[in-house]
Amino acid sequence: MMNYKRYKKNPVVYYPERQWPNNEINKAPIWCSVDLRDGNQALIEPMVVEEKIEFFKLLVKLGFKEIEVGFPSASQIEFDFLRHLVERRLIPDDVTVQVLVQCREHLIKRTFEALEGVPKAIVHIYNSTSVLQRDVVFKMSKEEIKQIAINGTKLVKEYAKDFDGEIILEYSPESFTGTELDYALEVCNAVIDTWGPTPEKKMIINLPATVEMNTPNVYADQIEWMNKNLKNRESVILSIHPHNDRGTGIAAAELALLAGAERVEGTLFGNGERTGNVDILTIAYNMFSQGIDPELELSDINEIIEVYERVTKMKVHERHPYAGKLVFTAFSGSHQDAINKGMHALIERNNPHWEVPYLPIDPSDIGRKYEPIVRINSQSGKGGVAFIMETYFGFKLPKGMHKEFADIIQAISEKQGEVAPEQIMEEFKKNYIEKKEPLHFRKCKFDDHTEEGCTHAVVHYTDNGIEKSFEATGNGPIDAVQNGLQKELNINVKILDYSEHALSGGSGAHAAAYIHMLDLNTGKATYGVGVSSNITRASIRAIFSALNRLGVRDDNK
Numbered sequence: 187m188m189n190y191k192r193y194k195k196n197p198v199v200y201y202p203e204r205q206w207p208n209n210e211i212n213k214a215p216i217w218c219s220v221d222l223r224d225g226n227q228a229l230i231e232p233m234v235v236e237e238k239i240e241f242f243k244l245l246v247k248l249g250f251k252e253i254e255v256g257f258p259s260a261s262q263i264e265f266d267f268l269r270h271l272v273e274r275r276l277i278p279d280d281v282t283v284q285v286l287v288q289c290r291e292h293l294i295k296r297t298f299e300a301l302e303g304v305p306k307a308i309v310h311i312y313n314s315t316s317v318l319q320r321d322v323v324f325k326m327s328k329e330e331i332k333q334i335a336i337n338g339t340k341l342v343k344e345y346a347k348d349f350d351g352e353i354i355l356e357y358s359p360e361s362f363t364g365t366e367l368d369y370a371l372e373v374c375n376a377v378i379d380t381w382g383p384t385p386e387k388k389m390i391i392n393l394p395a396t397v398e399m400n401t402p403n404v405y406a407d408q409i410e411w412m413n414k415n416l417k418n419r420e421s422v423i424l425s426i427h428p429h430n431d432r433g434t435g436i437a438a439a440e441l442a443l444l445a446g447a448e449r450v451e452g453t454l455f456g457n458g459e460r461t462g463n464v465d466i467l468t469i470a471y472n473m474f475s476q477g478i479d480p481e482l483e484l485s486d487i488n489e490i491i492e493v494y495e496r497v498t499k500m501k502v503h504e505r506h507p508y509a510g511k512l513v514f515t516a517f518s519g520s521h522q523d524a525i526n527k528g529m530h531a532l533i534e535r536n537n538p539h540w541e542v543p544y545l546p547i548d549p550s551d552i553g554r555k556y557e558p559i560v561r562i563n564s565q566s567g568k569g570g571v572a573f574i575m576e577t578y579f580g581f582k583l584p585k586g587m588h589k590e591f592a593d594i595i596q597a598i599s600e601k602q603g604e605v606a607p608e609q610i611m612e613e614f615k616k617n618y619i620e621k622k623e624p625l626h627f628r629k630c631k632f633d634d635h636t637e638e639g640c641t642h643a644v645v646h647y648t649d650n651g652i653e654k655s656f657e658a659t660g661n662g663p664i665d666a667v668q669n670g671l672q673k674e675l676n677i678n679v680k681i682l683d684y685s686e687h688a689l690s691g692g693s694g695a696h697a698a699a700y701i702h703m704l705d706l707n708t709g710k711a712t713y714g715v716g717v718s719s720n721i722t723r724a725s726i727r728a729i730f731s732a733l734n735r736l737g738v739r740d741d742n743k
């Protein structure tokens with residue numbers, strides 16, 4: 187029995203006036219990447235200066251306009267990185283760098299030294315306000331903790347006066363989710379009063395779920411309550427900073443946006459302390475998938491993954507939303523069938539909107555072009571195999587043939603596991619196109635007798651390696667060949683269905699023909715497939731392929 191009684195419920199907010207459940211997300215928030223600070227401080231090997239520079243350039247390319255570049259007073263690497271950005275003029279005019287610092291004078295002083303030459307910066311101060319940290323870490327009263335925030339604000343104000351550039355203050359009541367709401371409000375309001383923001387020169391109040399402690403609706407209640415009650419609200423940008431301890435960071439961020447948050451701090455792929463910060467990419471792609479401009483340039487997820495994995499030495503999980511290797515792949519039969527039909531419907535209906543079952547977005551919209559949507563294993567069905575044949579190799583198998591061929595592939599997947607498209611094609615050749623024994627079609631000549639309404643055929647073939655030929659007549663080439671073969675081989679077959687299509691464009695186009703044939707003696711039916719640059723020859727090959735698959739020659743020898 188697990189000792190769950192060691193844990194107690196975290197209080198929820200009593201807030202029946204909540205409005206956020208009636209709201210919708212309609213626009214992107216201000217995004218702030220904290221990869222280079224919160225993400226970096228949680229890495230096994232924090233990034234070195236060159237790696238941080240590469241990551242910074244990626245963030246700029248993705249369109250982040252606010253980037254927390256580090257904690258410059260914490261270490262020489264952090265300090266040097268900001269100096270590199272300044273001295274190498276790597277900060278674009280429309281990007282504001284943000285730096286984190288505790289409310290302690292020597293650290294604030296050092297932070298301003300690191301910022302020298304930056305035209306506009308966000309100085310982000312924090313102190314923990316939670317019940318637990320007040321008690322066990324700081325051992326201070328509520329009033330003393332509030333004074334830390336006020337003093338930090340005063341210090342930034344003083345240093346900002348002498349700073350040759352614009353300073354925006356950001357204040358975080360760290361561990362906000364473990365802080366009594368009215369007390370968090372009291373501290374934030376004290377900071378707002380001390381800083382004196384105006385609607386023209388706003389400050390940022392950032393409410394972090396430093397540790398995610400409740401279901402996401404509780405965070406939304408907390409954000410909405412603060413949003414309603416903050417002083418001088420029109421002079422404040424309300425920011426959130428969710429972590430993901432309960433695995434609901436994305437949901438918490440999205441509900442907090444409904445509750446009035448205007449700005450989101452997070453990281454790429456949710457890197458960060460413990461279970462990570464909220465993943466900005468997922469929130470942005472979620473917006474994109476709803477037809478909302480995410481205001482980030484995220485059309486090449488592969489490039490983002492490549493840089494991220496290399497510099498952070500972290501891995502993107504296979505199931506990670508939008509980015510994971512497997513998230514646009516269906517293995518199971520009914521999913522494959524639905525995707526196959528959905529893709530066809532999309533084209534046939536000329537639908538301007540993406541609507542394909544099981545695929546929330548078109549993978550190619552985010553640069554996922556070359557990977558399989560459908561992969562075949564023992565859980566797959568006929569729709570998946572047909573999809574592979576069509577999308578990889580251009581063979582549009584007639585619907586009736588899907589099961590017959592899928593059964594061949596399933597027998598293989600049950601033995602070996604996944605079957606690659608190339609192997610599926612090999613099996614298709616082996617079982618249909620190259621099914622050329624014992625009856626091997628060689629050549630044919632047709633004469634149309636239009637006045638008599640018939641076709642005369644001369645067909646050359648080998649039977650168990652022995653060269654043979656016959657002449658026959660019918661109402662068309664297929665009928666003539668069928669009649670001739672019936673007589674020659676003393677068999678009784680019926681063609682149930684015939685279809686054909688071009689395999690590729692251009693003058694050397696190949697055609698594929700499919701014959702569904704019934705052996706009236708045995709009651710067995712199968713498909714045969716023929717390929718040729720000439721459609722008539724493709725059909726005759728399909729007849730021979732079907733006869734060999736039926737084993738008629740063996741049965742009637």
Ligand SMILES: CC(=O)SCCNC(=O)CCNC(=O)[C@H](O)C(C)(C)COP(=O)(O)OP(=O)(O)OC[C@H]1O[C@@H](n2cnc3c(N)ncnc32)[C@H](O)[C@@H]1OP(=O)(O)O
Pocket residue numbers: 224227257259260261287288289290293312313314323324334360396459
């Ligand atoms: C939730 C977050 O992610 S917050 C950001 C966390 N990130 C980091 O801490 C990474 C960078 N930090 C560091 O390198 C170091 O902590 C430094 C350089 C900032 C400070 O180093 P040090 O002073 O040597 O150590 P440390 O951080 O343990 O300082 C603890 C002291 O600061 C006080 N303190 C902690 N946070 C704050 C704060 N935000 N404001 C004011 N004082 C604070 C503590 O109460 C403690 O005081 P005490 O010495 O009287 O007990």
Ligand SMILES: CC(C)C(=O)C(=O)O
Pocket residue numbers: 224286312358360361392394395396397427429
């Ligand atoms: C400094 C603050 C915003 C932080 O990183 C957190 O609370 O997680």
